[in-house]
Amino acid sequence: MEAVGTPQTFELCTRLVRPGGRVANIGVHGKPATLHLEDLWIRNVTLTTGLVDTYSTPRLLDMLVAGQLDSAHMVTHRFALEQIAEAYDVFAGAAETGALKVVLTR
Template identity: 30%
Template sequence: TGICTLLCVMLKKPKRIIICEKSPERIRFVHEHYPDVLVTEPENCKEFVLKNSDHGGADVVLEVAGSDDSFHLAWNCARPNAIVTIVALYDNPQLLPLPDMYGKNLIFKTGGVDGCDCAEILALIEEGKIDTTPLITHRFPLNEIEEAYRIFENKLDGVIKVAIYK
């Protein structure tokens, strides 16, 4: 979800994109395929964003990880009056610590995958404006789908996305 979100963000050509990622495989993947994207790890993220932003934090934050820590990190990295979009799905309810947020005047947007944009996204892929080719790191025939799921679910062998063919 994070890398697919990155591809969509890149369409808007923002001045700077910063990704907060803890997986060494995904960090390596981003460096290899998207060298202009800045990458930091969660423990350094807030300081990195502050150092690399123009207005005391991120103008827009997209939270796709879905953990309690990533939710807090998202709004903490946002500058005052920023937009925080929650793409992630959480196992537990998230609380807004309003006293800590006071003065940030954040705009929160929630949702997740919006199926009504699928036709537009597929057209962008067909036109070559979104290149999903690097995301498919593994290919399996349909009769090996159990092995494909095992690799994907356990995040083995640097897997990003798996393609199944007949």
């Protein structure tokens, strides 16, 4: 899954995927990324793009609450709810800020 949305992470995913594998590109891209079809076609790689659907959200939330999913390593920034505008700017500029997941607290 490429969820960062930078050319570097997309291209890294396409290099690392195994033959017959899939790359799900859900990152929001603001810049073009190179797609090396000359390398991917022979490895029978499937590439999908699109927004994250909410089909699996309830199950993921249940797993999180049950302690079956450790999300702590994904959180890179924390903000108070009053700092929502700053948090949004940090997340929007993920390529520059290194933001992966931004958490808002009360």
